[in-house]
Amino acid sequence: MPADNPEKTEALPSALNLDRSAGDFSFAEDYAYNAGTGLNADVVRYISRVKDEDPWVLDFRLKALERFEKMANPTHWATKKLDDLDFSKIRYYLAKGEKKKRSWDEVPDDVKKTFERLGVPEQERAFLAGVEAQFDSESAYSNMKEYLQKDGVIFVDSNEGLKKYPEIFRKYFGKVIPVSDNKYSALNSAVFSGGSFIYVPKGVKVAQPLQAYFRINAESFGQFERTLIIADEGAELMYMEGCTAPRFETGTLHSAVVELVALKGAKIQYVTVQNWSNNVFNLVTKRGVAEEDAQIRWIDCNIGSGLTMKYPAVVLKGERARGEVVSIAIANNSQHQDTGAKMIHVADNTTSNITSKSVSIGDGRASYRGLVHMTSGVKNCKNNTVCDALLINSNSRTDTYPAVVCAGKNNSVQHEASVSKLSEEQIFYMRQRGLSETAAMSLAVNGFVNDLVKEFPMEYSVELKRLIELQMEGSVG
Amino acid sequence: MENLLLHISDSAKKRFAELPFPHRKDEFWRFGDLKSWGVDALFPFFQNHSGRNFKDLKIESLEKSLHAKNSIVLFDGQILFADLPKGVKVLSMGAAAEDFPERVKSFYGLADGKFDILQASRASAGAYVKIDDYADVELNVGIVSKLGISTAGVVFDIGRGSSLKLNRKYLAFGGSFCAVHAGFFCGEKSRLESTSVKLSEGGSRAFEREDFDIPNGVEIIDAFAQVGAAPSRQERNFEIRGADSCVDTRAFALLRGGITHDIRTRQMHRAGNSKSDLAVRAAIFDSSKLAFSGLIRVEECAQKTESYQSCRSLLMSEKALAQASPILEICANDVACSHGCTVAEPDPEELFYMFQRGLAPxxxxxxMVRSFAESTFEKLSDRENVEQIMSLIF
Known part of the structure; x- marks a missing residue:
């Protein structure tokens, strides 16, 4: 039996703090499946049973749980805040037990209203090739434009992928990020639910972006989606994910694992806009493998959460592969954005680029943590890393923890980091022209990140600018 | 005050036993050669069984040249020779514990790593060098290590408004584990121009820690060169706790013979309006490895700080490896801080240019390596000394 009355669900007060931002609301809990509070082997079996999984998946989950229990928090290099996470107080699986819908009209009212308020159906109509919307543990809606289905593109949630396409899924599942990669990848492997599975066949170029939206509605809950994206030879796609949660009194955990595989000549762009509420621990492992002539780009924006630890990585496995990380982090009061990038060069003539910009507001802390590794035996590899930090208030903090390991022949690595503050002259200039101090600062911050914001799809970049303006409210003084 | 040294030694012995040897999860040893600094590798030194298997003629001739005018020579932690200029006093650690107990206590209080604590456990080994207020002196210091475990603590107590030109030479002979801890307590408005060369013979281990305590108005120009065929580690900490101070520190390492050289630096800004600039350069031959980690930390109260750091590695062989981790921790917003790090091979065009003009490979x-190293010493005023150092290195 899972811990703590698994089948029993409790209602929570609805509509919390609606005025702060678009994502800060929730609906009453009404779950048919609840694995209860705390984590043990029974919880893992319960999740696997509810999902009606094959025995090998349960076996995989149980082994991962064993690894998770043995591994310690990496507090020898990471923040001690991780120790605040109490795994015995988190609920690991909550689902309404309804089948995923292909039309928004069939989606339950409260879930539909949630995504309508977040503007997801509207975006789908306007510019997306497909959408998957995950509500707590399970996907509530998934749809893709017909022409893509005809091309053989697969865009389903991970559990469906596991069942319907085992021959592709199993081949790559857990191969890019092994179970024991870190404590949180082991945790995800034990209790994963939801996430996207995408396969783009050879030579197919998906012109419009595919989008997933991850929503946490319940308090003291952990969302553990697992995403696997495979772009076959010469294929191209852009995937976007957005994340929100309401603000609760207790902490919430989001611990995803995202694996990307770009086969020969393929291109994958993975765009994230993370706007979790400030009580969310966002501990995510993201890694891609780029084969010969392939390209992987992580475009990442972290605005929300209390603590984010996320270091998107690219393993440049094939010759002439290219990896890129573009990252924006905004750390407001009491937030710690510990983000970065990893580039592992294991083939000749590979190149990588990392551009990171962070803004720290109030007592917020933004950290860049990165690794560029060129193993011995590789040649003609290049990396360029640039980290810029902007500090708004006198008590703001920024850190840079890069690591460079370089051997081999004719390889070169460059790393630069700089720290600056808002220019008083700029602010004065804008104030003279009638802008309030907040508006002037917000404009200056937007200017600081502008060249990276342009890398996001247009609809996202407009939203991003608005989010940054929101973050700047109350930062003066 | 012999009791003070006894107390320091006893508590250090206890801490040494408690502290683990460097391990994988110790961030301060990240990328370090843990095998060379582990208990198994160091055991022969503690047993004094290591022996001198390599003979480096350069180190032997250098040892002979140490006994010169205006010089102090420490042999395995004991003062062997002292010819002092006016304005300089040298005391044994025992005598210093009598005359300057607080300073001695604060010096040994700095020890917090496994090997500087090892040095503190032999607190009487070393010397206390006192520079008078407003003195203007030149001093040579030689530290020779030959015993299985050879430790030395050296305190430089630099008087207010004084100016010290210091030339140091560290010689670690084969078969010796050498742990040196130097503390520079600078007086206000003092000036320190320091050059150091460390030669470690094959079969030795050379650990060295330097702490600089920097109050108001201090100027430090410092250049350090590491040459040798033995695993070595260097920790340099700059505690800037006064305004209007300026630190320019540079290090160069020439690594050969498959060894790992470890450099750890900290630029700690605890007061505003000061400046620090640190540059590390390494030319890495054979299968040698550089492990560099440098931290710039600016506290909230240290507004108007300027702090820079750079690490450039030249890979001279396909098997050479450079590992660098330049770190910034900035808690104040009105500062100018940056770090840069590059790893690359010699420019083929430059080499081609030289070949064309008849130079052998x-x-x-x-x-090329010499020109790469030269910038380390460019700020030093004594060019004759720089030439001597360069001839030692190449």
Whole structure:
């Protein structure tokens, strides 16, 4: 039996703090499946049973749980805040037990209203090739434009992928990020639910972006989606994910694992806009493998959460592969954005680029943590890393923890980091022209990140600018 | 005050036993050669069984040259020779514990790593060098290590408004584990121009820690060169706790013979309006490895700080490896801080240019490395001394 009355669900007060931002609301809990509070082997079996999984998946989950229990928090290099996470107080699986819908009209009212308020159906109509919307543990809606289905593109949630396409899924599942990669990848492997599975066949170029939206509605809950994206030879796609949660009194955990595989000549762009509420621990492992002539780009924006630890990585496995990380982090009061990038060069003539910009507001802390590794035996590899930090208030903090390991022949690595503050002259200039101090600062911050914001799809970049303006409210003084 | 040293030694012995040897999860040893600094590798030194298997003629001739005018020589932690200029006093640690107990206590209080604590456990080994207020002196210091475990603590107590030109030479002979801890307590408005060369013979281990305590108005120009065929580690901490101070510190390492050289630096800004600039350069031959980690930390109260750091590695062989981790921790917003790090091979165009002009590959390479090293010493006023150092290195 899972811990703590698994089948029993409790209602929570609805509509919390609606005025702060678009994502800060929730609906009453009404779950048919609840694995209860705390984590043990029974919880893992319960999740696997509810999902009606094959025995090998349960076996995989149980082994991962064993690894998770043995591994310690990496507090020898990471923040001690991780120790605040109490795994015995988190609920690991909550689902309404309804089948995923292909039309928004069939989606339950409260879930539909949630995504309508977040503007997801509207975006789908306007510019997306497909959408998957995950509500707590399970996907509530998934749809893709017909022409893509005809091309053989697969865009389903991970559990469906596991069942319907085992021959592709199993081949790559857990191969890019092994179970024991870190404590949180082991945790995800034990209790994963939801996430996207995408396969783009050879030579197919998906012109419009595919989008997933991850929503946490319940308090003291952990969302553990697992995403696997495979772009076959010469294929191209852009995937976007957005994340929100309401603000609760207790902490919430989001611990995803995202694996990307770009086969020969393929291109994958993975765009994230993370706007979790400030009580969310966002501990995510993201890694891609780029084969010969392939390209992987992580475009990442972290605005929300209390603590984010996320270091998107690219393993440049094939010759002439290219990896890129573009990252924006905004750390407001009491937030710690510990983000970065990893580039592992294991083939000749590979190149990588990392551009990171962070803004720290109030007592917020933004950290860049990165690794560029060129193993011995590789040649003609290049990396360029640039980290810029902007500090708004006198008590703001920024850190840079890069690591460079370089051997081999004719390889070169460059790393630069700089720290600056808002220019008083700029602010004065804008104030003279009638802008309030907040508006002037917000404009200056937007200017600081502008060249990276342009890398996001247009609809996202407009939203991003608005989010940054929101973050700047109350930062003066 | 012999009791003070006894107390320091006893508590250090206890801490040494408690502290683990460097391990994988110790961030301060990240990328370090843990095998060379582990208990198994160091055991023969503690047993004094290591022996001198390599003979480096350069180190032997250098040892002979140490006994010169205006010089102090420490042999395995004991003062062997002292010819002092006016304005300088040298005391044994025992005598210093009598005359300057607080300073001695604060010096040993700095020890917090496994090997500087090992040095503190032999608190009487070393010397206390006192520079008078407003003195203007030049001093040579030689530290020779030959015993299985050879430790020395050296305190430089630099008087207010004084100016010290310091030339140091560290010689670690084969078979010796050498742990040196130097503390520079600078007086206000003092000036320190320091050059150091460390030669470690094959079969030795050379650990060295330096702490600089920097109050108001201090100027430090410092250049350090590491040459040798033995695993070595260097920790340099700059505690800037006063305004209007300026630190320019540079290090160069020439690594050969498959060894790992470890450099750890900290630029700690605890007061505003000061400046620090740190540059590390390494030319890495054979299968040698550089492990560098440098931290710039600016506290909230240290507004108007300027702090820079750079690490440039030249890979001279396909098997050479450079590992660098330049770290910034900035808690104040009105500062200018940056770090840069590059790893690359010699520029083929530059080499081609030299070959065209008739230089043999070896000479061209040497010239290139020499020019790469020269910027480390460019700020030093004593060019004759710089030439001597360069001839030692190449």
């Amino acid at each position: 070896d000479s061209a390479m040497r010239l």
